[in-house]
Amino acid sequence: MASRNELSQFLASTERRAYKQAVFAVRDDDDALDIVQDSMMRLAENYGDRPVDELPPLFQRILQNAIRDFYRRSRTRMRHTVSLTSLEPSEDELTDPLETIEVDEEYNPFATPPAALLQVETLHLIEEALKNLPPRQREAFLLRYWEGLDIAETASAMSCSEGSVKTHCSRATHTLATALKAKGIRP
Amino acid sequence: MSPEERFAHQICRVLDEGTRGLDYGIAERLRASREQAALSLQPVSCESITIAGSAGVLGHLSGSHSNGGHPWLTLLVILALLLGVSLAYYWNGFDQATENEEIDSALLSDNLPPNAYLDRGFQAWIAKSHAPIVSPVSAE
Numbered sequence: 001m002a003s004r005n006e007l008s009q010f011l012a013s014t015e016r017r018a019y020k021q022a023v024f025a026v027r028d029d030d031d032a033l034d035i036v037q038d039s040m041m042r043l044a045e046n047y048g049d050r051p052v053d054e055l056p057p058l059f060q061r062i063l064q065n066a067i068r069d070f071y072r073r074s075r076t077r078m079r080h081t082v083s084l085t086s087l088e089p090s091e092d093e094l095t096d097p098l099e100t101i102e103v104d105e106e107y108n109p110f111a112t113p114p115a116a117l118l119q120v121e122t123l124h125l126i127e128e129a130l131k132n133l134p135p136r137q138r139e140a141f142l143l144r145y146w147e148g149l150d151i152a153e154t155a156s157a158m159s160c161s162e163g164s165v166k167t168h169c170s171r172a173t174h175t176l177a178t179a180l181k182a183k184g185i186r187p
Numbered sequence: 188m189s190p191e192e193r194f195a196h197q198i199c200r201v202l203d204e205g206t207r208g209l210d211y212g213i214a215e216r217l218r219a220s221r222e223q224a225a226l227s228l229q230p231v232s233c234e235s236i237t238i239a240g241s242a243g244v245l246g247h248l249s250g251s252h253s254n255g256g257h258p259w260l261t262l263l264v265i266l267a268l269l270l271g272v273s274l275a276y277y278w279n280g281f282d283q284a285t286e287n288e289e290i291d292s293a294l295l296s297d298n299l300p301p302n303a304y305l306d307r308g309f310q311a312w313i314a315k316s317h318a319p320i321v322s323p324v325s326a327e
Contacts, residue, residue, distance in 0.1 A: 002228075004225050004226075004228050005225075007224070007225050007228055008221060008222070008225040011221040011224060011225070012218075012221060015217045015218075015220070015221055016206035016209055016214070016217065017202075017206060019209070019213065019217060020202065020205070020206060029213065033213065033216050033217070033220070036217065036220060037216075037220035037223075037224075040220050040221060040223075040224035041220075041223070041224050041227060043224065044224040044225065044227045044228045045227055045228075048227075048228040119201070119204065122201055123201050123202070123204065123205045126198055126201055126202065127202075127205065141195065144195075145192075145195040145196060145198070145199050146199045146202060146203075169195075170191065173191045173194060173195050174191075176194075176198065177194060
């Protein structure tokens, strides 16, 4: 059974990636924080008696379920507001994707050498490309490569087959490579 | 490592750099959420461990239908319990017999035969022997 300290250490090691995953999926900081907080509480309350090494795949499964629940609730809300929102142009129509590249000045407020600036721009382009991936491809890519889950654990977290995980990962990587190459970033 | 995996890991390295520059307010909210979650983790009490352990042993021995256990194993456990109760009863009876044996030994080692205590005449004789003795001379 994981102790309180071990649970805290595990959450500290994964909370920022979890938050970013949620942001890529729901595109809102507050909603993403709520999802991560909810997932942490569910893990502690329902799976606190599990050994520490079982926590990463369990937490990812809870997180992905929380994100899917958010999608479902959003779709329900959208059914009631579609008549109003359809009168306004969408966000994508108003903005040029290239204009969304912003430099986060708080990232390094004391020095902005060209290399750091390039890194921030690259990060932003990669994050945008990830946000634009189909949800299942993004989920598979982040779980498999960023979270370091193996194929079986990823399949369990996504509630799909291992073959689907491989397909999603492959497609995600190729889509990202194409999107980033179009923006001048080569692997 | 395939080119696809190498590319994926390059991207993840950049993403890792991005998490280090997270906004302070967001990092603080994540920390608060983590602490709240850790506090909600209930410590398991010793009593519940003992009960769970006992139940686990019984469950392990007998198995259960839901887990694919055999019914005859359950029967075996019940028979073992009955045997244990019978042995305890027999042992208590043995103690009682030992106690009776000690009383009998005490009676037999006495000067009087045990049957004397059951003889009504003997009881009457003892009662009479405690009465004052009347002299034949004074009676005359």
